Amino acid sequence: MIDARAAVFLGLLFAAAVAVPLMSLMAAPGSGLHLPSYAVSLFGKYLTYALLALSVDLIWGYAGILSLGHGAFFALGGYAMGMHLMREIGDRGVYANPDLPDFMVFLNWGELPWFWLGFDMFWFAVVMAMVAPGLLAFVFGWFAFRSRVTGVYFSIITQAMTYALLLAFFRNEMGFGGNNGLTDFKDILGYSLQSDATRAGLFVASALALGGGYALCRAITRSRAGKVLIGVRDAESRTRFLGYRVERYKLFVFCVSAMLAGVAGALYVPQVGIINPSEFSPASSIEIVIWVAVGGRGTLAGAALGALIVNAFKTLFTGWFPEMWLFALGALFIGVTLFLPRGVLGALEALRRPRRGGAPAAQAAEARR
């Protein structure tokens, strides 16, 4: 059961996963078809953002949970991968210490803290990139949902959560590189991060993760549990009085979403070459929600599309007028809310299929605003 939207989305993603590596590795440099390696990493970064947007749409679009702290789960996944990449530097750091990352030598630390143990293994870092955000989401969500914290109150405490983590990760004593974060990575799995082939590989991995994440979210939202979640979004008390434990459904989907965000973060870090506490900033979490709103909430593919559109626009715009970006983002959000209440994807689909009831989820979302 593949509908048109899923077919187009997965088809385009597959085409990109084939075309981008070919254009980077096979086309002759200088020819019109050649993609420079910075562009490959840039597009790969967009794909990780798209996965992050997808994770937010899963909870916001389908369960009505507006998280304004999802950047925290993304950053935790990123730190898990960053810690592995730091360990992989080995003795090629500035201080040439085979056991300790540079920033620990600089801080005069004698040995590796216990929570860095295991991160020399790639698989361990990958697992932790999902476990750490999943665990945080579980603990946070368990308290929040059990106490029936909903709506704007939930959104505010997620902002507080990511802000608290921002402050914590700024501290050198935390052992995550403080202000500067983790950077100067050399290899991943033995392949140089500077090489075109590695970058193409990371791009393909990001495309696969996005495709897999999309398939997972789609399966969840189309299952009977997905219908329950939509019920929670539209009439929480009705769901409860039908005998569903609303808090468990929310907790489940919140944890899945956090783990997807963690995977996105883990793929983001090797492609941008750095992870620092600014990823925890409350503003970046709000930006993710804007991507989803721009693309079309409650559509999955729309969320991914929104992340691509806004970030491509951001790359161009910050090149032209760097200090005007936040104003442009704000204007974009207001414009979309006023003129495209169902997002870009909603508007595109409405063009193709003029007036046939329209997309139910987005309409209800509008009605409740």
Add this chain to the structure above:
Amino acid sequence: MTITAANSILYLDDVHVAFDGFKAINGLSLVLGPGEMRAIIGPNGAGKTTMMDIITGKTRPDRGDVLFAGEVDLTQQDEASIARLGIGRKFQKPTVFETQSVEDNLLLALKGPRDVFATLFARGRAEERARIDALLALIRLEGRRRDLAADLSHGQKQWLEIGMLLAQDPKVLLVDEPAAGMTDAETMQTAELLRAVAGAHSVVVVEHDMAFVRALDVKVTVLHQGAVLAEGSIDHVSAVPEVVDVYLGR
């Protein structure tokens, strides 16, 4: 035969609840037998909806007993467990899943496993489909099966919600103002529908519409200021002077 706690389906004894000093329920006692239908009337603020909140676990009473089937203490359970015990509730304002089809609304209400992983991997079964067909016929929505609940008329939403209640196969149905906003013909059809389900289920109906209560033709309990003012047939309570004073008036 007098009904005692032991052979009752719902048993409320000397229940009190106050909100910021306002005594919403003040020594309420009410006993409902298995298969019985009861109409509850009373002026605004008499405590009708609060009583339903107490039975369904939304509000905890300050004191008093609330027993289900003579043994389960409902004051110790949350909404989901009470729903699973077999107490279904229809809200005053029709509350259905607007963005989902009529069919899916009933599917979600059908009695069955309610846990995350059970529903995540659930597949539609033939007996579920048959049950949904039967319910659609009962609530007269066969033709609207695939339509969104949002597109139903107000009266049809009320019926859909009653259908969702029946889909749970509850032992007790609590129905809050089912006839609100209905045409006269719909009101009479709703009374007919509720009479048809009573017997197999116990039903508590809260209603303002006296023609509707008369059409139900069951024992009536009059609430006033959080306690029972009178109980009996509609003709009996209509003749009680206090009831005339506080409620029927004129």
